[in-house]
Amino acid sequence: MKIIVCLKQVPKNDSILRINEQGNWIQDRDLTYEINESDQYGLEAALQLKEKHGGEVIALSLGPARAQSVIKEALARGADRGLHIEDAAFDSLDAFGAASVIAAAAKAEGFDLLLTGLQSDDHGYAQTGVIAAELLGTPHATIVMDVQSEDGKLKVKRELESGYFQWVSFPAPAVLTIQSGINTLRYATLKGIMAAKKKEIKKLDAAAIGLSADELAPKTQIRKIYVPQKSKQTQFIEGSASEIAAKLMDKLKNEARVF
Amino acid sequence: MILVFIEHVDGKVNKASYEAVRAAQLISGATGQAISAVIFGSGVGAAAGEIAAKKLGAVYTVENDALKSYTADGYSAAFKQVIEQLQPELVLMTHTYEVRDFAPKLAASLRRALVGDCIAHKVEGGELVLTRQVFQGKMAADVVPVGDKPHFVSFQIGSFRGDECEAGQAEVKALTVNLAGIRQQPEERFKEAKAAVDLTAAPLIVSVGRGIKEQKNIEIVKKLADAMGAELSASRPICDNEWLPMDRQIGSSGQTVAPKMYLAVGISGAIQHLVGMKGARTIVAINKDKEAPIFEIADYGIVGDLFEIVPALTAEAEKLKQ
Numbered sequence: 001m002k003i004i005v006c007l008k009q010v011p012k013n014d015s016i017l018r019i020n021e022q023g024n025w026i027q028d029r030d031l032t033y034e035i036n037e038s039d040q041y042g043l044e045a046a047l048q049l050k051e052k053h054g055g056e057v058i059a060l061s062l063g064p065a066r067a068q069s070v071i072k073e074a075l076a077r078g079a080d081r082g083l084h085i086e087d088a089a090f091d092s093l094d095a096f097g098a099a100s101v102i103a104a105a106a107k108a109e110g111f112d113l114l115l116t117g118l119q120s121d122d123h124g125y126a127q128t129g130v131i132a133a134e135l136l137g138t139p140h141a142t143i144v145m146d147v148q149s150e151d152g153k154l155k156v157k158r159e160l161e162s163g164y165f166q167w168v169s170f171p172a173p174a175v176l177t178i179q180s181g182i183n184t185l186r187y188a189t190l191k192g193i194m195a196a197k198k199k200e201i202k203k204l205d206a207a208a209i210g211l212s213a214d215e216l217a218p219k220t221q222i223r224k225i226y227v228p229q230k231s232k233q234t235q236f237i238e239g240s241a242s243e244i245a246a247k248l249m250d251k252l253k254n255e256a257r258v259f
Numbered sequence: 260m261i262l263v264f265i266e267h268v269d270g271k272v273n274k275a276s277y278e279a280v281r282a283a284q285l286i287s288g289a290t291g292q293a294i295s296a297v298i299f300g301s302g303v304g305a306a307a308g309e310i311a312a313k314k315l316g317a318v319y320t321v322e323n324d325a326l327k328s329y330t331a332d333g334y335s336a337a338f339k340q341v342i343e344q345l346q347p348e349l350v351l352m353t354h355t356y357e358v359r360d361f362a363p364k365l366a367a368s369l370r371r372a373l374v375g376d377c378i379a380h381k382v383e384g385g386e387l388v389l390t391r392q393v394f395q396g397k398m399a400a401d402v403v404p405v406g407d408k409p410h411f412v413s414f415q416i417g418s419f420r421g422d423e424c425e426a427g428q429a430e431v432k433a434l435t436v437n438l439a440g441i442r443q444q445p446e447e448r449f450k451e452a453k454a455a456v457d458l459t460a461a462p463l464i465v466s467v468g469r470g471i472k473e474q475k476n477i478e479i480v481k482k483l484a485d486a487m488g489a490e491l492s493a494s495r496p497i498c499d500n501e502w503l504p505m506d507r508q509i510g511s512s513g514q515t516v517a518p519k520m521y522l523a524v525g526i527s528g529a530i531q532h533l534v535g536m537k538g539a540r541t542i543v544a545i546n547k548d549k550e551a552p553i554f555e556i557a558d559y560g561i562v563g564d565l566f567e568i569v570p571a572l573t574a575e576a577e578k579l580k581q
Binding site: 011013014017019026095096099121122123124125126127130131133134135139140141142143158159160161162163164165166167168169170171179180181217218219220221222223224225226227228229232234235236237238241242244245246248249251252253256258259 | 447
């Protein structure tokens with residue numbers, strides 16, 4: 001089974017975010033980065049499928065030079081080789097643009113399964129994998145909890161709302177978006193890190209991807225970003241632990257009338 | 260025309276769809292656009308009748324055996340044909356798991372914009388500007404769809420009050436679609452764990468998140484819940500780690516609650532958690548990080564070490580009980 005897993009590099013969860021001069025995104029200097037959380041579960045799912053069925057895991061990342069570190073991390077965890085798509089033309093793609101680029105790279109590479117996380121922790125579009133499936137003409141499933149494969153047929157467990165689940169079957173090749181927490185992540189061993197140094201990372205630029213500017217034209221545009229206005233005025237309660245406890249219980253009883 | 264997608268399971272309308280109807284009514288108030296709704300399935304007449312009691316121009320039913328169970332292929336192919344027939348300018352949906360599954364495919368198949376998971380809107384000079392959360396709610400972004408219409412917009416659950424829909428009497432009309440080549444074969448929906456506790460009925464909830472660090476520490480939060488006479492619940496990571504059973508999980512993949520009080524201990528407040536509890540009347544948050552998104556919606560906030568504050572609160576709640 002040939003699996004391509006998409007890994008997005010995002011600012012670390014606890015990053016202090018500063019808005020850029022244009023006011024339409026954050027400043028990317030002075031940030032530390034990590035692999036998007038749900039993408040990590042996609043990688044682990046890919047590695048487990050390879051262990052069970054054999055084949056190959058290709059770690060794909062679309063992003064600037066720094067994104068190579070997420071590919072290296074994936075190679076150290078056990079991916080076989082990397083695809084790094086990097087070009088200034090791809091710097092500010094929306095979901096449709098990113099999906100178009102990923103789909104073009106995946107099509108050229110060929111695959112049985114294309115995995116993404118269910119959404120990114122920065123933009124949070126939750127669209128890229130599904131759009132890629134449409135552009136590639138393959139079936140897809142989102143918010144996937146479990147993947148079974150037999151004779152070119154996939155059976156996946158989807159998470160629905162309110163505690164429901166559902167098994168859905170369809171033929172490969174296909175695109176799946178993976179839910180966080182569905183497996184136990186492995187971490188890179190020293191041996192894995194050493195082995196990763198010998199693994200290939202293929203670079204793809206805009207010329208290699210071969211999409212026209214028209215095909216990448218944004219369908220959504222961010223006008224500005226800002227710190228959200230609070231919908232509620234929060235009363236912060238301060239003091240020692242026992243003072244806080246007494247004040248809070250008093251407010252819950254006499255102000256909010258909870259008790 | 261604004262076209263609203265109505266979701267249902269076996270003919271029972273998803274309450275969250277009324278939020279999209281309400282959004283359409285508010286947008287229509289500013290733009291003067293007519294509103295229609297569309298529902299796909301097999302045997303959806305009663306559901307359409309229910310929707311038709313709202314102030315809408317028309318409710319379209321799309322009946323087809325191939326739409327009896329939801330599939331991404333079936334819904335996007337049927338919806339595409341409906342759009343070609345009705346030519347809406349704007350398609351509104353509630354950002355449910357089902358919508359997440361098919362809407363990006365549908366919009367991409369038409370090469371149109373989808374602005375997903377929005378929390379607010381404004382109409383500026385006739386243009387619809389959407390607000391959506393980025394960086395897991397730490398920032399908000401004002402976003403516009405560009406390019407040819409229709410534009411697709413989905414709103415996060417809880418962004419509009421479904422119970423504030425204006426009443427009316429809409430005409431119910433039938434549309435037909437041709438469907439073939441649906442690749443997904445869905446099985447019956449099922450529940451994994453029997454819901455031993457119905458958290459939706461609990462007036463008081465104490466909920467624990469990642470800040471608790473270790474399974475054995477959950478005991479101190481359970482003591483607080485007991486002292487307050489509250490049910491104990493958790494955010495997703497706690498249940499993923501099996502520190503508490505799945506049926507205690509609050510959020511988009513767990514239960515949605517609106518208790519009198521929701522006390523969040525060590526929960527940072529990811530969007531997926533907030534949608535499950537932001538309807539609570541009084542929200543208390545204890546977290547070491549002052550910037551945690553949970554404080555955006557908290558009435559009372561305590562920035563500090565939960566391992567000191569929770570036992571102190573338990574002692575205070577015990578006092579109150581006596």
